[in-house]
Amino acid sequence: MTDSPPSSTWLYILKQQEMETLQPMQVRRVNIPTHRTNTIQQFINNNSEDNNNSDNCWLEIDPPELPDKLRNIKPKSIRTIIASNRNNKGDGVSNSNISKKRSLEDNAASATTNNNAKKQKLLLVHKWKDSIDNIILKLSNQQERGNGANVNNTSKVENIVEIIQEAASQSISQKNMKSICKMLQVHFGENDVEILNFFISLSDKIGGTNYNTIVNTIMYPRAISLKRTASRSFMNAINEIHKNGSRALLTGIMIPLITINIKNDNTNREGSLHMNSRSPQIELLTRILKITTPSTALLFLSASLTEVDQQKHNKKMLPWNEFTFPLLKTLISKPFDLNNDSNSNMCKKLIDKIEKHSKEFSKSLKFVSVINALIVKHKEVAKVYKISLERALANTNTFLSKTTLKLLNKL
Secondary structure: OOOOOOOHHHHHHHHHHHHHOOOOHHHHHHOOOHHHHHHHHHHHHHHOOOOOOHHHOHHHOOOOOOOHHHOOOOOOOHHHHHHHHHHOOOHHHHHHHHHHHHHHHHHHHHHHHHHHHHHHHHHHHHHHHHHHHHHHHHHHHHHHHOOOOHHHHHHHHHHHHHHHHHHHHOOOOHHHHHHHHHHHHHHHOOOHHHHHHHHHHHOOOOOHHHHHHHHHHHHHHHHHOOOOOOOHHHHHHHHHHHHOOHHHHHHHHHHHHHOEEOOOOOOOOOOOHHHOOOOHHHHHHHHHHHHOOHHHHHHHHHHHOOOOOHHHHOEEOOOOOOOOHHHHHHHHOOOOOOOOHHHHHHHHHHHHHHHHHOOOOOOOHHHHHHHHHHHHHOHHHHHHOHHHHHHHHHOOOOHHHHHHHHHHHOO
């Protein structure tokens, strides 16, 4: 039987295969042609009448194959096609099970790969921490002996910066970056000179979220712990940060300082102690505002006016009192565009808050000075909300109230 020439059935199948090669490969792989299977089955049935065992008929002969140039996949043998039809009557179910199995295997392989990657990163994090710990130990020993040369200290700080730079290049998580910077923060303590040297060495070598995390982890604890006016070295460190972009100052120091935790904590015993007194923190924010850009000041104003669900988030934003009014005056005096359509909602919040607190601070000269700064610096906004500002000034009773009201009426 192997010597017999191909029948018309095989030629028909061959022609059908040739036509299928003109279709896209995705179609040929997904859609199994039913006409070929039916033709083969019918051919076997017709030829099995002369044989007691149908399995010994044409099942042993593979169909003629097309030349390699006409197809880019290896054709299946008839034996494979029929065997798959016999063993798996429900092709859809079988294919589904196979695909599910493959999917599970792929997921398991992916999970293993991810776990290995996580282990590698953890090993790197421990390595970086150990390296920084050794450098900090050497710096501490030099300080205790009192013979620490500035050159050696500078080189060691640069080594720390190189380690942090390597960690940032390896896409370290913010949690691990924060834990590394926490080691530095504990070492620096209240040593503003070392903080300054660190940020000078860091310069613009690291940016983005990593830089914000570094600023927040190292600078904010020092800022919140200030008991007197910030030192020159600390303010120079602020200037170094500002050179690399004021965004880090805003998110790392300024907004955290005006975010009041209602519950007691270690850094702020009464939750809002540093905003309810003549504190170094308010003075620090005022000094920072003087060097920030108008766009940064506008974002800071927006953050200070944000309404927070105190019960849900257990915090509140900048309180309005006699100690924060000078800060608000400095903030409103910045030359940003409040009359922009995108800032209309923020303007309304500001005016509503002024009108709301006008009776509470009716005799406060500092409160009226905030309104005065708004009218002088943002005349277009004052024109739009003239009636609301008149009502607020009518509730106050200071020598500046009448002067401010005259300025408002001249608009």
